[in-house]
Amino acid sequence: MRAVWKAARAAVRRRRLQTLVIWLVTLVSTGSIVVALGLVDAASAPFDHVFGEQHGPHVVAEFDPGKVSDAQLTDAARKPGVEAVAGPFPQATVEISRGASALGLGGEITVVGRSGPGGPVDRVDLWAGRWPTRPGEMVMNRQSDWTADDLGKKFHVPSGPTLTIVGFAFDLSHTADVWVAPDQIAALHPNATQMLYRYRNASSQSALRAGLAGVTAGLPTDALAGSHTYLSLRHQVGSNARAYAPYLMAFGILGILVSVLIVANVVGGAVVSGFRHIGILKALGFAPGQVLGVYLVMTSLPAVLGCALGTLIGNLLAGPFFRFVFTGPDSGMLHDQVGIAPWVNALALAGMPLVCVLAALGPSVRAQRLSAARAISAGTAPRAGRALGVQRRLAGLRLPRSVSLGVGLPFARPARSALTLAAVVLGVTTVTFASGLGATMTLFGDAGKGAFDVSVYASNYVHGKQVLPVHGDRELPSLLGSLPGASRVTARADEDAQLVGSTQKVWIEGRRGPDLPLDDVVVRGRWMHRRGEVVVGSAFLRRKGVGIGDHLRLRKEGHEEEVTVVGELMSQNDWVVTGTWPTFTALDPGGKAFVYHVKLRKGADPAAYARAARALDKGLSTELKGPNTVTQTINGSATALTLMLALVASLGVFNTAVLNTHDRRRDLGMLKSIGMTPRQVTVMTVTSMAVLGVIGSVLGVPLGIAAYEVVVPRMAAGVDITLPSYMTDVWHAPKLAGLALAGLAIAVAGALVPARRAARLTVAEVLHNE
Secondary structure: HHHHHHHHHHHHHHHHHHHHHHHHHHHHHHHHHHHHHHHHHHHOOOHHHHHHOOOOEEEEEEEOOOOHHHHHHHHHOOOOOEEEEEEEEEEEEEEEOOOOOOOOOOOEEEEEEOOOOOOOOOOOEEEOOOOOOOOEEEEOOOOOOOOHHHOOOOOOOOOOOEEEEEEEEEEEOOOOOOOEEEEHHHHHOEEEEEEEEEOOOOOOOOOHHHHHHHOOOOOOOOEEEEEHHHHHHHHHOHHHHHHHHHHHHEEEEHHHHHHHHHHHHHHHHHHHHHHHHHHHHHOOOOOOHHHHHHHHHHHHHHHHHHHHHHHHHHHHHHHHHHEEEEOEOOOOOOOHOOOHHHHHHHHHHHHHHHHHHHHHHHHHHHHHHHHHHHHHHHHHOOOOOHHHHHHHOOOOOOOOHHHHHHHHHHHHOOHHHHHHHHHHHHHHHHHHHHHHHHHHHHHHHOOOOOOOOEEEEOOOEEEEEEEOOOOOOOOOHHHHHHOOOOOEEEEEEEEEEOOOOOOOOOEEEEEEOOOOOOOEEEEEEEEOOOEEEEEEEEEHHHHHHOOOOOOEEEEOOOEEEEEEEEEEEEEOOOOEEEEEEEHHHHHOOOOOOEEEEEEEEEOOHHHHHHHHHHHHHOEEEEOOOOOOOOHHHHHHHHHHHHHHHHHHHHHHHEEEEEEEEHHOHHOOOOOOOOOHHHHHHHHHHHHHHHHHHHHHHHHHHHHHHHHHHHHHHHHHOOOOOOOOOHHOOOOOOHHHHHOOOOOHHHHHHHHHHHHHHHHHHHHHHHHHHO
């Protein structure tokens, strides 16, 4: 074993190029597959972990206390399929004016009377302070943006009591915004009764619907006011991860395939170019198994090192990437629970070296079977073969002789050429796929880019205190429109409302002004024009089972309005309902705009306009429209992975060109001796690889388009959005013409350096080596 180890180490040091190629391809493919598999696992793992710890409810149901009593609800929950139940809890809906509190409360908030954070279902994580035990105390459901000074702050409920914050708690199922003691809830006029159920069979929406139907079967008609399941929340929390996972998996799989092909090519080339070395090893007494071991160890060393470094880099990149993916209104701060699972690292550390060893096994077995005499003599034996026949046939064409000779060279080693071609095909596939993905993401990020330039908010905080504008809602649009550089001003308002028949709240958003669509993209149906018409996001339609043309009933503070869905927006948010200003004021007669979107004239400075707006009224704050961070993240990571895989494919070509020139040293010497110039040698060598590049483009571009058609729809489905056709219609003639050169570029880039080295060889040097 010591002899095998020494011979393998010597081979690694001697074959620096092959070692570098194996190390690099395993590093790139391992890093990408670690992040991809980690993200697939994280799409549900953090939610499942926290949900399991909190013993979260599978179904949260609200009942009308005027139609069903607490005793009836308790009796109804005693059904065979119910694993555990919590409640009944009295629930109140409290309306808080926007901006009335610096504590993050606003709109309609849900307050639940509950005696403690524990129980058989929904064990709330009380992570700061204590639970309210008497009237005048409250606990807020939040995870961040708090300080120790917030404990003890007082909060006045309009037309109700003043409550003191005594604690902060986190409930992943978000069954309440605020919890109070049961003795306190009566003063808040509860209008619903909350029940929390866990079922023995909670594997699907249909099973949960059946379970809920079982516990409500004996209750009065219309007693159930609404419900939602944990599966809907789980889907929302993991939606961002499901958007990123398909394209990362695509790059990871492409990286593994490139690794297999290039490792097989590298080891195969090492066997062919090392015939003499194999013969010497056998002449020295190495058994066939030991020769096999030398080549497998020679492959495993850089593969293990590349895999280990790739796993480390994948874990380092996953941290900030996961924090970005899992931060949002649905996922809260779940990124604290997210990381690369141990099984992912174990699979990468064990699986990738194994893949490399299996790829090297075929060529290594070939080395094992060679006899010493044949191996030593094979290194100097001249070869005729297919290449010479092809070159003779091409000689009859009107091609430069260096070109016709180069076109025939790949046929000298058809197996090696096939592996190189496959690597080039995958490189072109990667470039094509990334090009289409980048084009779609750029169009996605630029959607509505020119609709407005500056957002002006009707609220400001100075030294921690809220300052409201001195000008009214009707004055501000004209004042903002009169500032230098302004072209159009669109007012926007939104308030919480109740979707009748559901426990979930929505935002009813109203638009007022000449530029109603703003940056929204209508993918189906049309924009709303009159009262009672609304548009909603793709996620709203899918998650709530609503279709275009359906009627919804919204309720807010005693006002109800029936609205009709007339259009679908490209949006992943499932809580916003956008209507005209009359639709908004029908639900909130005193509603006012809270933000004004300003479109500037061409050439106007957004920063200068923002300063002028803040100077106009101290109660105004501004925000400049920035780039889409999701688009930047996907395009940036896709570009980096594409460049790495294209580089790896070029290294595969480089390795093949080096091996070919090494094998054909005798032929090069003969050609130079009869007058072939260094430039002609360069052209011949580059042409031999360019042929593979052209074929690689022909095969790789359609494969890249096919990969795009598989991955991009799954990315959109992951966040429940529908992309308009213009965002996916990205394959145009100029782009395809440019992509057709990708294989040629990869091949020429990889062949150029070996070609120039071959051109510098002298006849004397070749004969001396012989």
